[in-house]
Amino acid sequence: MALKYIAISLLILVTLASVWVGNAVWQPLDQIRVHLHLGPEPEVLIEHGFEYRDLNKNEKLDVYEDSRQQTALRVESLLSQMTLAEKVGQMFHPAITIKADFNIMAFHLAMGRLTGGTVEIYDQHISHFNFYGKPTPLEIAQKLNSLQKIAAKTRLGIPLTISSDPLHEVSSGGIAAFAVKGLSGWPSQLGFAAARDIELTRKFGEIAGAEYRALGLRMALHPMADLATEPRWPRNFGTFGADAALSSALTTAYMQGFQGESIGPESVLTMVKHFPGGGPQEFGLDPHLPSGKRQVYPGNNFDYHLRPFKNAIDNGLKVIMPYYGIPIDQTDDNVAMGFNRAILTDLLRNELGFVGVVCTDWGIISNRPWGVENLSIKERYKKSLDAGVDQYGGESEPQYILDLVREGAISEARIDLSVRRILTNTFDLGLFEIALVDELALGSLINTETHIRDGLEAQRKSVVLLRNRPNEQPTLPLKRGVKVFVDGMDLTEASKFAQVVSSPDQAEYIILSLNAVFNGTQEPGSDALVDRLLSSILADSNLQFNQQILDKIERYSKTNNLITVVDLNRPVILADINQQSEALIGTFGVYDSVMFEIIFGDFNPQGKLPFEIPSSMAAVLAQKEDLPNDSQAPTFVAGYGLSYPKDALKSLDLLE
Numbered sequence: 001m002a003l004k005y006i007a008i009s010l011l012i013l014v015t016l017a018s019v020w021v022g023n024a025v026w027q028p029l030d031q032i033r034v035h036l037h038l039g040p041e042p043e044v045l046i047e048h049g050f051e052y053r054d055l056n057k058n059e060k061l062d063v064y065e066d067s068r069q070q071t072a073l074r075v076e077s078l079l080s081q082m083t084l085a086e087k088v089g090q091m092f093h094p095a096i097t098i099k100a101d102f103n104i105m106a107f108h109l110a111m112g113r114l115t116g117g118t119v120e121i122y123d124q125h126i127s128h129f130n131f132y133g134k135p136t137p138l139e140i141a142q143k144l145n146s147l148q149k150i151a152a153k154t155r156l157g158i159p160l161t162i163s164s165d166p167l168h169e170v171s172s173g174g175i176a177a178f179a180v181k182g183l184s185g186w187p188s189q190l191g192f193a194a195a196r197d198i199e200l201t202r203k204f205g206e207i208a209g210a211e212y213r214a215l216g217l218r219m220a221l222h223p224m225a226d227l228a229t230e231p232r233w234p235r236n237f238g239t240f241g242a243d244a245a246l247s248s249a250l251t252t253a254y255m256q257g258f259q260g261e262s263i264g265p266e267s268v269l270t271m272v273k274h275f276p277g278g279g280p281q282e283f284g285l286d287p288h289l290p291s292g293k294r295q296v297y298p299g300n301n302f303d304y305h306l307r308p309f310k311n312a313i314d315n316g317l318k319v320i321m322p323y324y325g326i327p328i329d330q331t332d333d334n335v336a337m338g339f340n341r342a343i344l345t346d347l348l349r350n351e352l353g354f355v356g357v358v359c360t361d362w363g364i365i366s367n368r369p370w371g372v373e374n375l376s377i378k379e380r381y382k383k384s385l386d387a388g389v390d391q392y393g394g395e396s397e398p399q400y401i402l403d404l405v406r407e408g409a410i411s412e413a414r415i416d417l418s419v420r421r422i423l424t425n426t427f428d429l430g431l432f433e434i435a436l437v438d439e440l441a442l443g444s445l446i447n448t449e450t451h452i453r454d455g456l457e458a459q460r461k462s463v464v465l466l467r468n469r470p471n472e473q474p475t476l477p478l479k480r481g482v483k484v485f486v487d488g489m490d491l492t493e494a495s496k497f498a499q500v501v502s503s504p505d506q507a508e509y510i511i512l513s514l515n516a517v518f519n520g521t522q523e524p525g526s527d528a529l530v531d532r533l534l535s536s537i538l539a540d541s542n543l544q545f546n547q548q549i550l551d552k553i554e555r556y557s558k559t560n561n562l563i564t565v566v567d568l569n570r571p572v573i574l575a576d577i578n579q580q581s582e583a584l585i586g587t588f589g590v591y592d593s594v595m596f597e598i599i600f601g602d603f604n605p606q607g608k609l610p611f612e613i614p615s616s617m618a619a620v621l622a623q624k625e626d627l628p629n630d631s632q633a634p635t636f637v638a639g640y641g642l643s644y645p646k647d648a649l650k651s652l653d654l655l656e
Helices: 003-038 070-082 085-089 102-109 118-123 137-152 189-195 200-213 234-238 244-259 303-314 341-353 377-387 401-408 412-426 439-445 449-460 491-495 531-534 547-559 576-582 592-599 617-622 644-651
Strands: 044-047 050-053 093-098 130-134 162-166 269-275 319-322 463-468 484-486 509-514 560-567 583-587
Touching: 003 547, 003 617, 070 412, 070 644, 085 401, 085 412, 102 401, 118 137, 130 137, 137 200, 189 200, 189 234, 189 244, 189 449, 200 244, 200 439, 200 449, 244 269, 244 303, 269 303, 341 377, 377 401, 401 412, 484 491, 491 592, 509 547, 509 592, 547 560, 547 576, 560 576, 583 592
Parallel strands: 093 130, 130 162, 269 319, 484 509, 509 560, 560 583
Antiparallel strands: 044 050, 463 583
């Protein structure tokens, strides 16, 4: 078995290396070819005193170039000038990399084809991309500006809409969420749910949206409106927890913070996901993999998971992403959401009244066609179009749809229907007027003192105090200057509050920080390279810390007063750890500096658990995937959270 995984790892390395070398060789040549064939940049012209960009270079004012016109008229003007290929190109949303490291390359390869953007813009008329990578903010702005300049030189000058997964989260061990150095730092969605502060969540959307716009990003591939009803699901970290009412309020506040009261040049569109709620995964398995393709409802609770999406739709949602999974026996056709007409047309469009863009999750045609694996690529496109898909995340092969139209299997009117929805958003964002960002102004627009301060405040409010064992007085907050041994946190930050000693037996208190439980890889469900690659970054279903960590905790608890800080990016088994710790703290993405502020009483914790903490794996196995907080005798119930007693704070002069 070990040799098998070594061989798989070597294969992954060789594949990535070949992709890297191939891109390094061929992309520059393709870029040269494209640049030789591009037209001129649009000129700024004046007609009857009105200034406009001559996007199609015909030296006259077209309706789609006239910002005074209604969006619907501009869409029809542009649509009438587009070739079929230019229309179909709008329906694809692949990824581009900007300064990707090895891990990003591996993740990107698993999610879809690696692209540079230039060729796709010119040859395939694609104008929507999401970016992966670890660049600086300036490198993002420079790259996106360069791509926008290429798009402006195409025949019709259609601007790009660039999207991103979350970029502001303090690292919390999940997938599809990143921390770009140079942007303000905030807790994860679970952290906002723990803070239970609607206005704080809206403020985050406003600040993060402003920083996105400064970089040239105009679409957020978030938030997740899924409900964390299945504790084993690895993507609980990206949700607002298990409560539908709380998630509904926070999803809408988050969305409105990014988008504003109406869509305009100051907006960033949010792509709320994953409709109709991806939480009830069978056994908690992740549907990026074949082993997790089944979404189940043993508690008959399908409608509960719809509530956050319905609230978002009723409050201005423009783009939605259906999930990978198959809603088992919820419709007449047991196929995944992106191929399921009952889900996308009957429910989403007709019943819930959604009029915006449906964009698939990444790679449902090429890599994750659950329920339609027997269909050809072309047949998968047809079934998804018939179901109600408008745009394809992670895909970049328009030829299949072009062939379907030319063969008469799909009408051009059906293509126009999707393209109208997509172009409406692009016009409303004001991208046809201004697509470039001011690279020189970047420093004054991102990571400002106000943004940093508000992000730190959000982190503080997200921390949940789970245990504070009283002896003569509660363990926390600690007094400054005590002797501490620190395991898993920044020693320099610790030294600002306490005397840091080099061994546990020298300390008055031991502070141990635990990362989220990750005992092994999830079962891939196939031997395909992409599945093996993804399984290596998806945690398995065991929520119990491994024996090595448990032994350490027991050793520390017998040595001295143990304070345990645990990352709760999904529920974990804490029963024994709770008993062995003098104090226990749950976090959802915070800096070490913030944690020491909490431990030493500079801030009184106020967070509440966004889901329950089960008492054992037996309890986890007995609960139902679609029901919230239904395990027997949980160690901590949802909504639980302590604060420091007033007497303890008085002793630290923190009360007025």
